[in-house]
Amino acid sequence: MQVLVIGAGVVGLAIARAAALAGHEVIVAEATGGIGNGVSSRNSEVIHGGMYYPTGSQRAKHCVRGRRMLYDFLVSHGVPHKKVGKLIVATDAKQTGKIEGIAKQGEINGVEGLEFLGGNAARALEPALNCVAALYSPETGIIDSHAFMLALEGELEDRGGMIAFNTPVEGLRPSREGWEVRFGGADAGVMTVDAVINSAGLGAQKLARATQGYAPARVPRLVLAKGNYFGFAGRPAFSHLIYPAPVEGGLGTHVTLDLAGRMRFGPDVEWIEQESYTVDPQRADSFYASVRTYFPALPDNSLVPDYCGIRPKLTGKGEPAADFLIDGPAGHGLPRLVHLFGIESPGLTSSLSIAEEVVRQIV
Numbered sequence: 001m002q003v004l005v006i007g008a009g010v011v012g013l014a015i016a017r018a019a020a021l022a023g024h025e026v027i028v029a030e031a032t033g034g035i036g037n038g039v040s041s042r043n044s045e046v047i048h049g050g051m052y053y054p055t056g057s058q059r060a061k062h063c064v065r066g067r068r069m070l071y072d073f074l075v076s077h078g079v080p081h082k083k084v085g086k087l088i089v090a091t092d093a094k095q096t097g098k099i100e101g102i103a104k105q106g107e108i109n110g111v112e113g114l115e116f117l118g119g120n121a122a123r124a125l126e127p128a129l130n131c132v133a134a135l136y137s138p139e140t141g142i143i144d145s146h147a148f149m150l151a152l153e154g155e156l157e158d159r160g161g162m163i164a165f166n167t168p169v170e171g172l173r174p175s176r177e178g179w180e181v182r183f184g185g186a187d188a189g190v191m192t193v194d195a196v197i198n199s200a201g202l203g204a205q206k207l208a209r210a211t212q213g214y215a216p217a218r219v220p221r222l223v224l225a226k227g228n229y230f231g232f233a234g235r236p237a238f239s240h241l242i243y244p245a246p247v248e249g250g251l252g253t254h255v256t257l258d259l260a261g262r263m264r265f266g267p268d269v270e271w272i273e274q275e276s277y278t279v280d281p282q283r284a285d286s287f288y289a290s291v292r293t294y295f296p297a298l299p300d301n302s303l304v305p306d307y308c309g310i311r312p313k314l315t316g317k318g319e320p321a322a323d324f325l326i327d328g329p330a331g332h333g334l335p336r337l338v339h340l341f342g343i344e345s346p347g348l349t350s351s352l353s354i355a356e357e358v359v360r361q362i363v
Contacts, residue, residue, distance in 0.1 A: 001194040001336075003362065004029060004181060006169050006207060009040035010145065011343050011351045012199035013152035018355035019197075020159035022363075027193070028161070029183065031168040031203070036149045039201045040348065042277075042309025044229075044256045044267065046241065047071070047081065047141040048346040051106025051114060058324040060109045063346040066353035067139065073352060077151045079144060080259050086140035086241040087122060089131035089294050095245040096133045102246075103135050113138040128237040130296050140241060144259055145348060172196055173212040174334060195336035195362040201343070202275070202312050208339045218332055220325060220341050223313040227267025228279045229256075230287050230303040236263035237295065244294055253290045264306055265291055271317050272310070279305040314342040326354070328361035336362045 001024045005016040008030035020026045032038070047070060050063035074081045090096040099116075106114045115136040117125075122134035153163065171182040178194040198207050208219045236257065244252035253268050265287055284303045291298050314322035325341040332339075338358050347354075 001025070001362075002027070002178075003195045003197065004179070004193040005197045005199060007038070007199040007201055007203070008035040008153075008163055008165075009038050009199065009201050010036060010149055010152070010348050011040075011340065011354055012197075013149055013156065014351035014355035015197055015199055015358050016161055017152045017156045017159075018352075018359045019362075020156050020161040022359055024195075026156065026159075026161035028156070028163040029167045029169050029181075030163055030165050031185075031200075033165050035153055035163070036146060039309060039312060039344070040145065040149065042307060043145065043345065043348060044254075045143050045145045045258065046256060046349075047083075047143050048349040049086065049106065049111045049114075049137040049139045050109050050346070050349075051102050051111045051135075051137065052246065053105070053109065053346075054323075055105070055108050058326065059346060059350070062324065062350035062353040062357075064110050066346075066350035069352040070143075070349060071141070073151075074143065074148065077155075079147045079151050081141055081143040082259060083139065083141040084240055084257060086137045086243060087117075087126065087129070087131075088135040088137070088243045088245065089122065089129065090133045090245055091131055091293050093132070098245040099133065099135045106135075106137075111137070111139065126238050126240060126242065128295060128297055129242065130294050142241070142257060142259060143348070148348075169200075169207060171210040171212070172207070172337075179337065196338075197358055197362065198337075198339040199343070202310060204312070204339060204341050208341070211337070211339070213334055214332060214337070214339070218327060220314045220322075223316045224272045224275065225311040225313045226270040226272045226276065226308055227311060228270060228283055228308045229264050229266030229306040230279070230284055231306040232263040232265065233302050233304050234299065236261055237297070238263065242294060244290070253287055255291075255295070265303065266306070267309065275310060277308055277310075279308050281305050311344040312342055313344060324350075324354070326358065326361075328358070330361070338362060
C-alpha cells in the first residue's frame with residue numbers, strides 16, 4: 001500500500017517510520033525545506049512521565065506507553081538523552097493538594113516510581129528550592145529532539161521511504177484508486193495514493209477543510225497558545241527539572257535543562273491570534289515573579305530571551321484542556337484517511353505510540 005504522510009515533524013516522521021516498518025511504500029510531504037521545522041523544533045525537549053492526564057484519555061495512554069517505547073528506541077539507536085528526573089513542587093497548602101492529586105492520577109495512569117516528598121527531602125535533592133512538598137518523577141528525562149527525528153528519518157529511508165521537501169499539500173479528493181492529492185510548490189501537480197495521514201501540526205485544520213467528503217463540522221477550531229522561553233545567564237542552580245503546580249493552559253513556568261547542562265525557564269502561556277515567533281523581553285517580568293516562588297535566589301537581570309513555540313490547541317483560555325484528536329475511518333467513514341488535531345505536549349513523548357495506532361487505522 002502506498003501511504004502519504006503530510007508533515008515531517010516528530011509525529012509525522014514516527015508515523016512514516018511505523019508505516020515503512022509495516023511494509024508499506026511511504027512518502028512524506030513536507031511544506032518546508034527540512035524536518036521538524038514547525039511545532040517539533042520549538043518545545044522543551046522533555047520526555048514526560050505521564051502523570052498529568054485524565055484517566056482513559058489519549059494523552060494518558062500514549063504518553064505512558066510512548067515514553068517506554070521512546071527510551072527503548074533512544075538506547076537502541078544511540079540518540080542522546082538523559083533521565084534527569086523531575087520535581088513538581090508546591091509552595092503552599094493549596095498547591096500541595098494539587099500535586100497530591102497529580103500523584104494519584106499518575107498511579108492510575110501507571111507511571112512508575114512516583115514519590116511524594118516533604119519540603120526537607122526535596123531540598124536535600126535541590127538546595128536552591130523553596131517548597132513545602134514535591135512529587136518526584138524519576139522517569140522524566142530530556143532528549144536531543146532533532147537527533148531523534150534524524151534517527152526516525154534514517155530508518156524511514158532505510159526501509160525505502162522518502163521525504164518530499166518544499167511540497168505543500170493543497171487538497172485531497174477520494175477516488176476509485178484511493179486518494180487524489182494536489183500538491184503545490186515548484187513541482188506542483190497531482191498524484192494518487194492508497195492512504196493519507198494528515199500530521200500537519202498547525203496546518204492540520206486547513207488541510208482537513210480541503211479534504212473533499214470530510215464533514216466540515218468534524219474540523220475542530222485551532223487555538224494558538226504561544227510558549228516563551230528565557231535562558232539563564234549563569235551556572236545552573238538545579239540538576240533536576242523543576243515544575244510548579246500546573247496553571248491554566250500549561251504546566252507552569254518550569255526549569256528545563258538541555259543535554260549540555262544549560263538551564264532555561266518556560267514556557268509560559270500567551271494566547272495569540274496569529275503566528276509569531278519573537279519573544280517579548282518585557283515578559284521577563286512575569287517570569288521573575290513566577291520563578292521566584294520556588295527559586296527565590298533567582299538574580300536580577302539573569303533572564304535572557306531565548307525562543308518560543310506555538311501549541312496547536314483545540315480549546316482556549318478558561319476552557320478544559322482538550323485531548324489529542326485522532327480522527328480515523330471508524331469515526332468519519334472515509335477509507336484509509338487519518339487526520340490528527342491538537343497534538344501538542346506530550347506529543348514528542350507519545351509519538352511512537354501514536355504512530356502504531358495510526359498505522360493500524362489505515363490497514
